[in-house]
Amino acid sequence: MASRAGSKVKKKEVVKVIHGALLKTNIRAQMATAAPPLGPQLGQRGVNVANFCKEFNKETGHIKPGAVLPTRINVKPDRSYELEICTPASSWLLKRAAGVRRGKQEPDEIVGRLSVKHIYEIAKIKSRDKCLQGVPLKFVCEQLIKSCRTIGIEVVREDLDPVALGEFLSERRETVAKQLQELADKKAAKMLRTT
Numbered sequence: 640m641a642s643r644a645g646s647k648v649k650k651k652e653v654v655k656v657i658h659g660a661l662l663k664t665n666i667r668a669q670m671a672t673a674a675p676p677l678g679p680q681l682g683q684r685g686v687n688v689a690n691f692c693k694e695f696n697k698e699t700g701h702i703k704p705g706a707v708l709p710t711r712i713n714v715k716p717d718r719s720y721e722l723e724i725c726t727p728a729s730s731w732l733l734k735r736a737a738g739v740r741r742g743k744q745e746p747d748e749i750v751g752r753l754s755v756k757h758i759y760e761i762a763k764i765k766s767r768d769k770c771l772q773g774v775p776l777k778f779v780c781e782q783l784i785k786s787c788r789t790i791g792i793e794v795v796r797e798d799l800d801p802v803a804l805g806e807f808l809s810e811r812r813e814t815v816a817k818q819l820q821e822l823a824d825k826k827a828a829k830m831l832r833t834t
Contacts, residue, residue, distance in 0.1 A: 658684050660714050665728070668699040668706040685718040698724060707731050725768050729786050732761050738808055743791025744818055750791040750811065754799050758783050 662680055671677060671692040681688045691712075699708065711723040726732075734740065737751030762779040765771055771779060787794050 660684075662712040662714065664710055664712070665707050666695060666710050667704070668702040668708055668727075669696050669704040671695040671699075681712070684714045686712075686714055686720055687718075691720070691722075694722065695724075698722070702727070723769065725770075726764050729761070729765060729783060730790060732764065733783065733787055733790060733792055736761060737792045739790075739792070739811070741815070742789070748791050749793045752793045752795055752799060752804060752807065753787065754795055754797070756798070758787070758794060 662684065664677065664680065666677060673688045673692060677692075678688050681691055695710075699706075702708070706727045708727055709725040711725075713721040713723075715721070730742075733753065734742070734751070736757050737753050739751040741750070743750050758780050759776075762776050762783055765783070766774065766776060766779055784794050
């Protein structure tokens with residue numbers, strides 16, 4: 640047998656991951672915690688996570704808890720940071736205004752209805768974003784209407800009739816319950832096939 644005393648054993652080199660200074664993430668309003676995924680992302684960049692969570696929750700105190708906020712965190716070399724909190728995502732605002740929790744499942748499905756007034760009010764909220772400052776409100780409204788089509792929300796020109804809207808939403812709840820039951824049945828059938 641040959642002796643290995645003369646040969647050197649090479650150790651694997653440790654590769655240090657260098658994270659970028661800009662972190663783009665979505666954080667729920669008033670719900671920033673040190674738990675994953677936010678805590679590790681900030682910790683890897685050397686940011687004090689507890690102080691960040693306190694500051695973020697204080698800054699978002701005027702927003703409805705749980706609203707999904709696109710956030711940009713620019714970490715500086717001295718471990719301080721600049722925080723830019725945008726308005727809630729367009730799809731979140733549109734779904735909340737229409738009173739729906741999920742978008743369409745079928746191509747021609749209508750999940751909710753909004754009036755043009757709703758679109759205008761949401762456009763005024765979105766126009767406060769840094770990236771949309773100086774953009775005409777008409778363009779923001781057109782983008783929101785395109786998002787409505789994608790989600791399955793119908794935009795109507797006249798005011799919504801509360802009685803008709805109530806009937807539509809009750810029918811919609813039954814449809815969603817049926818869709819969820821079908822998904823649960825498919826999942827259960829798949830689990831039975833794999834075992």
